[in-house]
Amino acid sequence: MTNPKVSIIIPVYNGSNYLREAIDSALGQSYPNVEVIIVNDGSTDNGATEQIALSYGNRIRYYPKENGGVSTALNYGIEKMTGDYFSWLSHDDVYYPNKIYNQIKFLMGNDLKDTILYGGYELIDESSMVRAQIKPENLYPEVKLNIPLFPIFRGLINGCSLLIHKSHFQKSGLFDENLQLAQDYALWFKMLRNAKIKFLPGISVKTRIHNEQQSSVKKDRNLNECNSIWISFMNEVSVQEMCEMDGSPYVFYKKTANFLQKFTSYTEAQQYAESLAQKAKDKISVVIPFLNRIPALIESIKSVLAQSYTNIEVLLIDDGSTDDITPLKELEDPRLRYINQEHKGTSAARNLGISLSLGEYIAFLDSDDIFLPGKLEKQINYMKTYKLPFSHTSYLRMNMQGKPKQLINSGRFSGKVFPRILASCGIAASTVMVKREVLDNMKFKESIILGEDVCLWIDIAYSNTIGGIDEPLTSVRIGSTSSVFDIEKQRIAYLNIVEHIIKNPLYVVNEHEINLLLKDFTNLFKL
Template identity: 50%
Template sequence: MKQNIYTPLVSIVIPVYNGANYMREAIDSALAQTYKNIEIIVVNDGSKDNGETEAIALSYGDKIRYFYKENGGCGSALNCGIKNMQGEYFSWLSHDDVYLPNKIEHQVNILSKLDNKNTIVYCGYELIDKKSRSLYFIKLDQRYSKNKLNISLFPLLHGLIHGCTLLIPSKFFQKIGLFDESLKYTQDYDLWFKLFRVAPVYFDHEVLIKSRLHSAQTTNAALNQLEEYEILWSGFLKKLTKEEMIEIEGSTNQFLSNIAAFLKKNRYMKSYKLALSMAEQKVIAGFWVFIITEIISSLREHGINTTITKIYRWIRKNINKH
């Protein structure tokens, strides 16, 4: 009997702006994939480097699909790639990052074994420096259980998702939309949040990409980035449902406690204070539920006169404490 092999077309989208220093390494890593049913889309986001980025892209001829657009930011370049891609799955490759040769094959192989092919697959990654030297590995399963990592919103809300590790079914873009082009720094997590609320995820322990660390941002850019992240995380807190919080951490109180610690650690202080405020409101709400429950119970067991007396004594006792 002939084996049924799952070989969907995968679109690798490489957005690039002034990327002459690193993009050849990125494109070569895409071309070197052991999985061959791929298309490679390079989107030049209006580079201003005297044509160097374009020259490198054009040197690959028909090995890639090349698009030039006016500068609009990473989100708009990714959207251009998504709108022009033909694949059943989307895989993002930053122009300064590198795929290991088996990145796509390994993730498609995982999908082939899953009943639900509309699952997002993600993995760990290796950090490298500007000269491609290894710095260290990010192995998520050394910090969290696989069960936790397979809860859709858990990895996202712990800041664990690297966009280039994802393999995403393209059908979800029709359902939730594309990257918000008005966002300069958080366009990825903004979209992942919408995506992970409707899609199942599967964590794979393999390290399949190399992510490059290089030149730091300017102070002004860093301040703008911080403000955009504050808006992002505050928005997450306001949109999450009670059921989602419980699924992620087992209870709303535990969720708010954990995310408050995460936000404080990353110095998102406005969002941190919001998480604390929400936790306090939960405690107060729980307190009043308890009081009302006790009053109803007392009324049933002892009647109204005894209940009023108990309430009066409790109030006097607590007033005297303060």
């Protein structure tokens, strides 16, 4: 593979005005091992296109066919190619002489045989005069440009700048012959969900803009097609892919809408992206990790589904339950999402829920606790009113039978609570709601079994204002095995929190608060 063959495929229809310039640029490549395939898609120009192609003799491979559109011509060329790599050249575009050489050199030099490459390009007019340069490296950082779907959703890929190993067509199929204009992006979307992509800086292609292009001739049909394909992209892209590109579904939808509005005429797709952004912005994702205890879990779920705030999703993260979960799956509500993982602990389950959630706000609920009526609506309105990234509420302790036992006024703990939070933190996980952006770089520590929630609240409080609602909006169930009554669990939790604090140089300088924590620890356990 040190000198792989590249197949340059040129589909053409009535292209006698620009075809010769395209063929010359393909044959003039500094990389020697290329074949140039011309597919005449049923031209009706009295043989003018065919005459130009045949004038090159055996320097090219020429195939005439009935007219079927550019997709059919590209697919025909792919079926006839004998090269290891596919490179598309429109009949009215032009390659720079080193286009193929630079790409093959980069792939072979970095052992990236199957990686798809793309680059920048120039816009030229009918007279081949350069009108603009498109350099993605000037628009976005390199790390963004190499995220597989990012160049799709920001319109950065010029199909003629690509170099694609033939194996990707075997995996993803060929161009959709029912599409007239969006066939390229439709295929790139499929390919890049299962492939690596690399942006190669520099200009490799000249793309011609002129009035005879298909996009100008059939404007209404093409607009409908492009709107439809972009909407399908937004419906298919996963939460993980959105977060990889832009950090959260809301930011992804918003930036996609902005791109469509600024750079395209796809008004329907732009409005659809706006609507999805608004839904994601207002959506609350409730993450409930559980391990068995199905009857209590169902009670918890019902307390969420009964909330007055309805733009929610409930992520049920099964942490390896061994009990019969059939009653759980009998719950019918489209807002419920069931996810199973092997037993890894509550922190791992919560982190998984965060990574799969769609909402811009994330609330946590333990599997035996209950949201009181109006909890979510009051909390999200409070956070929006005061522009808070994190909030919690007071709560009621209840016994295992669900009977209220004690009011805990933890909601009074509010404002800039760092470093006070180092000495004492009474925030209950089931009362917390947090904006997704806060959790982009902070997660529950999966190595900690007890006290892991307090460690995260400390991390968040270091650089964020904490909002507290002094109204009990959650009921927290306690029993004989709860930490409230289990001294050994309390001791382990304290030790985990202390270790978390003293390992962080930003925290350990707060000697007064740490001494208060240690004093409380000593008194509680009589050390």
